Amino acid sequence: MTPWTLHLLRHGAPALPGRLMGRTDCGSTPEGIAACVARAAGLDIEHIVSSDLQRARHAAAAIADAGRIWPAIDPRWRELDFGAWDGLAPDEVESGAMLRFWEDPDANPPPGGERWSELVARVSAAIAALEPSPTLVVTHGGAIRAALHLLCGFGQHKLWAFDLPYAALVSLRVWPGEKPSAQISGLVT
Incomplete structure (x- = not known):
């Protein structure tokens, strides 16, 4: 089996920083979009896929405008749905509930939100739908962690050890x- 390259790019800084934004659909700042374009510059890719949320979709479109392939939109690459907590700052959520969630x-799961296993199943289906050729996916921190769990076998608790700031790029050889597997070939934060 011939491996292929998968680049996972977290969207740029959102216009509403410091919030639990799963399904909350706000855009990124112009600086955040520019950071994503700069991070993607020079990548040898044949496909671009993006979450359907603005903060990922706008960055993918800007990368495409820089001379790339037009992005396909796939809502399975969305962030974890934080339910009743969606759009709130973490300190606006009862601390015990937040701690239990992170543990x-x-x-x-957040009230009315998604379980980790549901996010993993969704990202697994999204990975299975990818063409096995050099691909850039513009997505969210939770979806990147779910992909690392699926492809590299990291346990859920180990995934929080990865700092994935806005515009972080994780490159994988898949x-x-x-049951696909991968090796991390690059991490740029």
């Missing part, structure tokens, strides 16, 4: 198959 987001 075990599958057993303690081996296709019934």
Whole structure:
């Protein structure tokens, strides 16, 4: 099996910083979009895929305008849905509930929100739909962590050890198959 390259780019800084933004659909700042364009410059890609949320979609479109392939939109690359907490600052959520969520987001999802396992299943389906050729996905921190869990086998708690600031780029060498696997070949923050 021939490996292929998958680049996962987190969207740029959002216009509403410091919030739990799963399904909240706000755009990125102009500086955030420019940071994504700069980060993607020079990548050898054949496909661009983006979450359908503005903060990812606008960055993908700007990358395409810089001479790339037009992005396909796939809502499976969205951030975890924070339910009733969506759009709130973390300190606006009861601290015990937030702590329980971070300790075990599958057993303690946000009220009306998504479980970690639901995000993982969604991202797994999105990965399976990708062409096995050099691809850039413009997405969100949670979706990147879910992809690392699926492709590299990192446990959910180990994933918080990765600092994924806005416009961070994780590059993977992916081996296709019934259960694809990957090796991290680059991390630029």
